[in-house]
Amino acid sequence: MSEQGSLRSTLHQRGMRMTPQRQLVLDAVRELGHATPEQVCRRVQGTASTVNITTIYRALDLLEELGLVRHTHLGHGAPTYSVEEHEHVHLACHSCGTIDEVSTELLDDLTRRLLAQRGFALDPTHLALSGLCRNCRNAAAED
Secondary structure, X not given: OOHHHHHHHHHHHOOOOOOHHHHHHHHHHHHHOOEOHHHHHHHHXXXXXOOOHHHHHHHHHHHHHOOOEEXXXXXXXXXXXXXXXXXXXXXXXXXXXXXXXXXXXXXXXXXXXXXXXXXXXXXXXXXXXXXXXXXXXXXXXXX
């Protein structure tokens, strides 16, 4: 089944209708990889100039409810959206703003310890760690 057919089917099962805007938003998130609502809006407006930011937020909320996208807070400001297959931990450099990705397996020990000691089930796919990237650390060491 095509991606558009899958979205249409999911919406139909919930008694909702498929709209071109919903498909454009999903396509934009897939194309951009990680994107804020504003970035998604700019991409969608390249095809449909009358779509506004409110429509983008509503579509993103619905797509997340349907499990087709997920959001992560990579620091201050708007959340960043990605498709559900993106299951990784984000590493956000608070100096230069670059975002890197590492496997969620990196946090397996922490996940197990939190569950055993606190009864807390960590969702590492919805996590961003803030720090300094290698380049910024090297630049700081040279100063």
